[in-house]
Amino acid sequence: MAAPTTTSAVTGGNSASRPLRPTQRKLPFPASLYQTAVGKKWVMALTGLMLIGFVLVHMAGNLKLYLGVVQHQGELIYDADAYGESLRELLVPIVPRTHLLWVLRLGLIGAFVLHIHSAYSLTRMNLATNFAYESKRDWLAANFASRSMRYTGVIFLAYLIFHLADLTWGLIPGYEWERGEIQHNVVGSLSNPVVAIIYVVANLALAMHIYHGIYSMFQSLGINNPRYNQLRRPLAIGVATIVLVGNVSFPIAVLTNIIEYDPSLLAG
Amino acid sequence: MSKRLNLTLSVWRQAGPSAPGSFMTYHAKNIPDDASFLEMLDIVNEELIETGEVPIEFPHDCREGICGTCGVMINGRAHGQEKGTAACQLHMRKFSDGDTIVIEPWRARAFPIVRDLVVDRSPLDKIVAAGGYVSAPTGTAQDANETPIPKEVADSAMDAAACIGCGACVAACPNSAAQLFTSAKLWHLNSLPQGQAERFRRTEHMVETMEQFFGSCTNHGECTEACPKEISQDFIAYMNRDYIKSQIVNRKLAGQK
Ligand code: FES
Numbered sequence: 001m002a003a004p005t006t007t008s009a010v011t012g013g014n015s016a017s018r019p020l021r022p023t024q025r026k027l028p029f030p031a032s033l034y035q036t037a038v039g040k041k042w043v044m045a046l047t048g049l050m051l052i053g054f055v056l057v058h059m060a061g062n063l064k065l066y067l068g069v070v071q072h073q074g075e076l077i078y079d080a081d082a083y084g085e086s087l088r089e090l091l092v093p094i095v096p097r098t099h100l101l102w103v104l105r106l107g108l109i110g111a112f113v114l115h116i117h118s119a120y121s122l123t124r125m126n127l128a129t130n131f132a133y134e135s136k137r138d139w140l141a142a143n144f145a146s147r148s149m150r151y152t153g154v155i156f157l158a159y160l161i162f163h164l165a166d167l168t169w170g171l172i173p174g175y176e177w178e179r180g181e182i183q184h185n186v187v188g189s190l191s192n193p194v195v196a197i198i199y200v201v202a203n204l205a206l207a208m209h210i211y212h213g214i215y216s217m218f219q220s221l222g223i224n225n226p227r228y229n230q231l232r233r234p235l236a237i238g239v240a241t242i243v244l245v246g247n248v249s250f251p252i253a254v255l256t257n258i259i260e261y262d263p264s265l266l267a268g
Numbered sequence: 269m270s271k272r273l274n275l276t277l278s279v280w281r282q283a284g285p286s287a288p289g290s291f292m293t294y295h296a297k298n299i300p301d302d303a304s305f306l307e308m309l310d311i312v313n314e315e316l317i318e319t320g321e322v323p324i325e326f327p328h329d330c331r332e333g334i335c336g337t338c339g340v341m342i343n344g345r346a347h348g349q350e351k352g353t354a355a356c357q358l359h360m361r362k363f364s365d366g367d368t369i370v371i372e373p374w375r376a377r378a379f380p381i382v383r384d385l386v387v388d389r390s391p392l393d394k395i396v397a398a399g400g401y402v403s404a405p406t407g408t409a410q411d412a413n414e415t416p417i418p419k420e421v422a423d424s425a426m427d428a429a430a431c432i433g434c435g436a437c438v439a440a441c442p443n444s445a446a447q448l449f450t451s452a453k454l455w456h457l458n459s460l461p462q463g464q465a466e467r468f469r470r471t472e473h474m475v476e477t478m479e480q481f482f483g484s485c486t487n488h489g490e491c492t493e494a495c496p497k498e499i500s501q502d503f504i505a506y507m508n509r510d511y512i513k514s515q516i517v518n519r520k521l522a523g524q525k
Contacts, residue, residue, distance in 0.1 A: 019480035020377055029515060037484035038475055038511045122484045129483035130444040131375040134280070134291065138344035141489030142442060149486065216487035222509025224502050 020129055037125060040118040045220040047115040048213045052239065054108055055206070059246040061087075065186060066253070069265045076266050078183035085180070116157070123150055145212040152205040159202030166195070187254050187261040196251035207244035211236045271301040273360055276368040277312065279324055285380050285388075291370070294324075301361040305348060306331060306338060308360050325384035331356040333496060336432030339439065340385045341372040346436035346494035354434065354496035374435055376444035378481040389435045391481040392449060396433075398477035399470035400453045402462050415461050428455035430497040440494030443483030448491035450478045451507035452499050458510060468514035475511045 026032050033039035067079035090100040145152070162172070166189050170177030174195070175188030190196050214236040218224060253259040275296040282289030296312050303311065306328050313323035329337035333354040340355055342348035348358045363369065371385065379387040417425075429452075437448035454471055457463030463470070485504060492501050 021480050023476075023480065033512070033515045036476060036511075037479050038508055039515065041484060042508065042512055122486075125479075126443040126445075126483040126486075129377050129481070130442065131377050131379075133341065133344070133372055133375050135278070135341065135370040135372045136344050138349075139490065140345070140440075140493035143488075146486065146488045147442065212487075219485070219487045219501065219505045220508060222505050222507075222512060224505030224509075226502060229502070 021125070034118075037122060040122055041220040042222075043114050044118040044122070045217040047111040047118075048217060050108070050111040051115060052210055052214065054111075055210070055243055056239075059243060062186075062250060063246070065183060065250065065259045068260075078181075078261075078266075080182040080186070081180065084182045116153075119150065119153060143212075145208040146216070149209060149212055152209040155205040156202055156209060159198065159205070162198065163202075183259075184261045184263075186250070187259060190251045190254040193255065196255055199251045200248055203244055203247045206247075207240040210243055211240035214239055271361070271365075273299045273301055273363060273365045273367075275299060275308075275363065275366070278368065278370045279385070280372045281324070281384055282373075282381050284383060289381065291372075299360055301359070301363075303360045304331065304356055305342070305358040305360065306356050325382075325386050327386045328356060333357040334432060336434035339374060339434040339436050341370075341374065341439065343370050346374070346440040347434075347496050351493070352496060352498040354432070357496070374439035376435075376438050376482070378444065378446075379435065379438065387435075389433075392433055392435060392438075392446065394481065395446065395450050395474050395477050396453055399466065399473040400457065402457055403466060404462070417461060421459055425456055425459040428452040428459070428499065428503055431456070431495075431499055432497060434496060436494040436496060437491035437499075438482060440490040441483065441485075442488060442490065443486055445485045445491075446478050446482035447485040447504045447507065448495065448499055448501065450474055451503035454507050454510065455503045458506070467510065468517065471507065471510040472514040475507065 024035060027035055034043060061083055062080070064080040064083045069076050070079045070082065072079075072082045087101055088098045090104075139147075166172040167177075167185050170179070170185070172189070172195075174192050175185070177188070178184055190199065215232050218229075218232055250259065273296075277294040277296055278291045279294060280289055281292045294312055294316075296308055299308050299311060306326065309324060309326055316323045326340060327337050329335045331338070333356060336354075338354055338356040339347055342355065342358070347353060347355045348362075350358050350362060373379075373381055373385045374387045374389075378391040379389055382388050431449060431452035433449065435449070438444055438446045441447075454474055457470065458467050487501075489501060492499060
């Protein structure tokens, strides 16, 4: 009986030794860091952390919508509107009005641009290096959130543009948008059930994105301590849940008239 | 007396690197359940040879889980369903009579198919060649235990050195990333006193070579699940940390840590 003629040595067909990505000219530091995938992941994690910080503060700020009308400098005003104004007046005696806010905004925009650009170029790299299986894969560790990062990211980005057009620039018809009247605008926008549903869907995508983002961030940054690693999942679940519950409460509260806008209350 | 199994195999057949491939169905009859997965393929191949057909090419060498030559996707999992086990150490008693088993080669753009289930994993060698060694001007061998290494450090280095370089981590990764392999090779040396002098140069060169061939890690964690040596993803974090440091630190001062 003939012995099975299977090969163990891999010979010939040396196409594998050719790099899939050509070596680039190395730029000076710190651009050299961003040229590599490990460096891009590092930037993605840091900017992601900044964006999560913004999302949390933004959500906490919106909680003022629940406070309704308050007495502010002798005037009756919606607390959310007063909060918005106080952001414009950050550090006011030292810098002119809205200046610090713009510095913060520019930092945020920079973080967004880097986060999206690194995601885009790493996705392109991965599409160029991976090769799909013909048979069905049996995933053991990858979860829905980790495998849908690029989709949840894109869904949320699309929503973000809508959100800015709606509440920051007042370009979406359906209610009378007024500059600086936060309570009025939020209630006007979210009392449309279609807008409310879009809002909830976008926040589900955001929560999933944040869940895998937080879990993944520590590895990308090289923060690893076997003593604390088991806290990554609970932390990711905790932050994602806080963002989801906090944000989704707003459209529900508007639709159930818990958050209201009533101009007669301002008359005093 | 061992049990006997009758199985249906769906095996990827491909005549050469650029030939078209497809799944072919084979019947593996009367397989003793104490055969290994590769022995099962041997039995199927014997029958193919007897009937004048071309046997299935599959990668194998030591068949005792230490060389890293074997490795195929078995029902969508690298090295099959047994955790921490290479395909050569997977036994047929883990399957039941009448099962259908789908066998596909590793898939990654950097691993072109040579034939059937055999892929060319030479990019992994390129990564090691880029720095996976310690340069030692050899003189007289020093006495044993001359360089003290704490037990924990030796254990950690040994955990990383357990990598047999089979490529299952790349095969299992949705991004075809080789982070687990590269980080294991790095930590094996970077954690030891002998590896310190070249630590940052090694990290930089190996990571950059890796990125010429493989994708970028998105922390799914499929690699560790697939690894026949259950190598931890912690090493990936250590590699990321060392790489960032390699870019930031002044190498002349690196000895100060
Ligand atoms: S054949 Fe050597 S590890 Fe499986």
